[in-house]
Structures are given as C-alpha cells and as structure tokens.
Amino acid sequence: MADLLNVQGLETQFRTREGIVHAVNGVSFSLKEGETLGIVGESGCGKSVTVMSMLRLIPMPPGKVTAGTAMYQGKDLLKMSNEEMRQVRGAQIAMIFQDPMTSFNPVLTIGRQVAEPLETHMGMSRKQAYARVAEMLSLVGIPNAKERLNDYPHQFSGGMRQRVMIAMALTCNPQILIADEPTTALDVTIQAQIVDLVKRLRDELGMAIIWITHDLGIVAGLAERVNVMYAGYVIETAQVKPLYANPQHPYTIGLLGSLPRVDQRERRRLISIEGLPPVLYQKPTLCPFAPRCVYKVERCMQENPPLMQVGPDHFAACWVDTATGRMRA
Amino acid sequence: MTKEVLLKVEGLVKHFPIVKGSLVRRQVGAVKAVDGLTFNVYRGETLGLVGESGCGKSTTGRAILQLHRPTAGVVEFEGKDLVRMKGEELRHMRRRMQMIFQDPYASLNPRMTVGEIIGEPLIVHGIMTKKEAENRVEELLALVGLNPAYANRYPHEFSGGQRQRVGVARALALQPALIVCDEPISALDVSIQAQVVNLLEDLQGQFGLTYLFIAHDLSMVRHISNRIAVMYLGVMVELADRDELYTNALHPYTQALLSAVPIPDPVAEEKRRRQILQGEIPSPINPPSGCRFRTRCPLAADICAQERPAWREVGTEHFVACHMVKA
C-alpha cells in the first residue's frame, strides 16, 4: 500500500543555556494508510519532538528543525505555508495529548469547542455542527451527550475529557491520528476503556494512527509496527510481533527484560539497564547506547551505527549481532 | 516456615472531615478514604497493595504509621496497638517503621545534602553523634549503590533513580522492621524502575525487611509481592497469595483490573479477552450503599445495594468481599 506519510532524516535541536540539545537526530519512517505505528522509548528520547516537528508545533526559538522532509500527499509538511499547515492540522492530521486540559479552552463549552473545526474546516452551519458533535460524543461513549454540550471542560472527569478530546480530534475525519501518551495519566481500567475505544474507532473510520508511549504493553496490543527510540534516534524498527519475539538492539532487549509480566508465574530477576540515557550536546561519534551496553565492542566507541537490516522488514542500529556476538558490518 | 504476624490491622478507618464556614466551622461530611480494613502482614514478606488512584492506598500506609491518626480501628505492630500510643512511646515505635515515597523530588529537602538527609533520623532519635552518623551514612550510601563520596551533594545533583536510592538509604538508617513503599517507582522510567526494584529485593534478602508495597502497576506488584491486597473506594475487596490472586481471582473488580493490564507481548495480547469496566469510580464522600463496587459491577444484584458484603476467608488465606462469590 502507498505511504500516507513519509519522514526522512528529521533533525531537531534546541538552544539551551547548557548548549545545543540534539533532540531528534535523523529520524526516518513511513506510515501507510490505515496503519498503526507505535513510537516507544523512555522520557526525553525524542518521541514528542519527532511528531511536533513534523506538525510544525515546535516552539522556535529555542527549537529548530534543522534537516529533513515530511511528505504528506505529495507535499512536504516542513515547507508548507502556515495557512496550508493549519488546514492540514485541523482536518487531516489530528492530535491528542496526555493532558486534555491543555487542549481545551476552559471558558468555552465543550459543544462550542468541538463544533468549531466543523464550522471552519467543513463549512457546516452552527446547527449542523452541534448535531454532529452530539453524535461524535456519543460515539466516544459520553453518556447523555446532547445534554452535556453546554458543559465546560472542568465538569468532565479525566477519562471523560480524554474521550471528548478524541471526539474533537475525529470530528473532521482525519486520515492520521497522532496520540501522544494519551492514557499515561489515567488509571488502568480507564486506560483500557480508551484503548478499546480507539481500536473500535480505527476499525470503523479507518484512520492511520501514530501512538506514542513509554508503555511497551499498550503498543503490543495496538500497533502493527513499532519504532524504538533512544537519544533522538530510531534504534530499532519492525513489525510488532518480530520486534517483541526477537528484539535485536541491546536497548530493546534490555527494556523488554526489565518489564515484569502480569501473566508470568516464575520470579526472575529483572534485567536492569545500568546508567542513564544521555542528553546529547553534540552529534555523537560513538553509539549513543554504548555507555550502558553490555554487548559493546571497540567499534561501538568509535562509530555510531546506522540502521541496518537484521531480518525481513526489521532494522536495528547496532554493530553487534547479539545472538552470535559477530559484527554486523 | 511458621509465619509471624508483624502487623495486625483490624477495622481500620480513616475519614477526613469536610468543614464549612469561616466563623462557625461545622462538619458537613467526610471523605471516607479508608473504611474498614482487616488484614495481617507477616514478618519478612512483601504485601502488595493495589487499586486505582484515590482508592485509599496512601491513606492506609499513613494510618498504619500513625502519620494520619486513624478514625477507628486497631493497628498492632509487634504486638502493641499503635492507635492508642502517644508521645515518647509512639516516637520510639516509629523508628521500627519507615516510608519511601513516590516522588523522589518532593520528599527530599533541597537545602540539605544527601548525607544530612540520610543521617538526620539517626541524630534526631539520639542514636548517634554527628561524627558517628557520617560513617553510617557512607555505609548506607554504598548499600544502596551510590558512591559514598556523594554525601556532600544536594538532591538536585542526582537523577530520579538516584534520588529514590537516597530515599531508601534514609529509610534504612534506623534499621526498621517494616517499610511502607508508597509507589516508589511510579515516577521513574522503566529501565530505572528495574534498578530500584532489584535493590529493594536485595535489601529485603539481606536484612529480612517486611514491605507493604503500594502500587498501581499490577505487573510490578505481582513480581515483587508474596501476597496481594486489592482496594476499591476505601475498602479491601480481595487478598490472596500472588499466584492464587492471578490465577483464581474471585472478586469481579480484581478480575477486571487484571484483564485491563497490558502485556508486553503481541501474541498474548491477541489471545486475550479484555473485560472492559463501564463507568467511573464514584466519590468517596458519598460512596454507593452496600457493596461499593456495585455501580460498575457486571454481577450486581439487589442484595449488593442493601448489604455491605462481609470480608471472609473463602480459601486458605484467600479473603474476598462479594455477595456473589460462593463460600
């Protein structure tokens, strides 16, 4: 199937008092129509900055997208006029965040806010728009949706606000939904409700999804393909099953080993990755994971490995074949 | 192995009064944060305490340590009831019970060096002189995997995981028997969580510590606990051995909670049947009559609205509170 979105060589930096932070360092990936891509990694690894750069939502200054392209429907998002970009963001690529309160205006009713994009992007009348909003709110499981149109954001619970935000994101039938840790602040039963809702809407509406999370559990049940990020690089990418069954990068192996499983009987010692992820003030001349890596060899300290093919449709940025101990290149 | 009861909790209640009026203050209600808990903690075990936010886990931990004085109930520690204890006697007992907090940022005084933070309880309780405490602090730092030379640094110079280690060292300073770990890893990244959990396990082996381990991550709780208690809206709904709970959960809330936890394995996820709970957690100010879970329970019947289900033992050391569970 054709690529809906194709990102190549994306680089983003931030100017800070300590120096220039290299937050995203040449990230490439593509998204097919209707596909769900998971982006996983620990905090600060560049997940949010990747998608925010693509949507031109990086605060500049201190941020700057220094290289790359993001092709969507034959056009580079990074080169569009501001007006074109606003159109795309409002109607074709929608985004939901961890904290819904930041995406709502606290002094406008929910009905007003969810209806707004319908009036501006789809040319609906106020009345048509409100009818569609009520429909959307019941679709995402808000009880008595019609009566709640005149309520304000604070009158909804955390889980319900997340549903409203999803409704707002989906009102214009976007082709891509970008979800940046939308369930991280929620309790596990409410998280299950939201994930279940998104899966159902995906099947009904057929949009593609980029789901950002630090939770390898959620991605396992939701995504078809996964990008694992570390220090602003995609260090491994594959279809979800081979990635979990046969992780190739030492970081991915470590992350999966550090997670206990709720369905696991035997008590094994958790694998702990010693040390901390780096903040990069310059382009690394070594593998950024090398200081924490138990597989490292001399070359790892001298040269940053590129993504190399390690299996069918499976790529990892590591010099060492961890299964055999041989060099990959 | 014979089990020795270290901590015995009976009918523990903690209500927070809601007061109105500025001149004449009167109580208009109460947050029923914890509303009748009965359970034991055995010496040397880890009892996991799980449940969603606001269900009363932290309040339970604090009420046990008498950081919140209970509204009612008995908290017997090493055979003595703490609820009726006061002053010097209570202060003395408190040395035997410590707490580790969720937020390693907020729980450490930013103006003290980590050496002062860790040594403070030793000096406050008059156990050591300042000089003696310095040596002990170095030992404690090494014990939790930090460089003893870091004693002169301030909390902000440490990462989240390292700060949590400082919190652990401080808790260990008085050689307690019981440590209440209140979500000690929730604020940490996954690779760092494993470091802290491994440390807690090592220390338990070394010193025979008893943990009450509070968390909302059921995977980690299954990993670290010997037994697990599940709370919902201020009450305990089930308590059992870890494997018994995961293979033979009896309470419908426990079942739903377990089925909601994502498993980091796409094959296992595909095969799973997820039980999605409807609705949201009601307010602890005005909880549902009878069984508190009934408004979201797929099994609820008339009796569930009328009578509070008894907390009863339905198998060896397997406790549950539900009308629909057969004896």
Ligand SMILES: Nc1ncnc2c1ncn2[C@@H]1O[C@H](COP(=O)(O)OP(=O)(O)O)[C@@H](O)[C@H]1O
């Ligand atoms: N506004 C900013 N100013 C300076 N640095 C930033 C800013 N936003 C992000 N960064 C840095 O970029 C890196 C990646 O951040 P982010 O993409 O938000 O991580 P995450 O993977 O947790 O979403 C981090 O090191 C972060 O400190």
Ligand SMILES: Nc1ncnc2c1ncn2[C@@H]1O[C@H](COP(=O)(O)OP(=O)(O)O)[C@@H](O)[C@H]1O
């Ligand atoms: N000091 C307090 N005053 C009033 N209400 C409180 C206080 N501490 C906790 N609560 C309330 O008690 C309930 C249980 O809280 P808590 O024990 O912190 O839950 P958990 O730790 O399970 O998230 C919540 O409704 C909370 O708002």
Ligand code: SF4
């Ligand atoms: S390249 Fe070397 S250091 Fe980097 S992950 Fe692979 S083995 Fe480890």
Ligand SMILES: [Mg+2]
């Ligand atoms: Mg982020």
Ligand SMILES: [Mg+2]
């Ligand atoms: Mg708490």
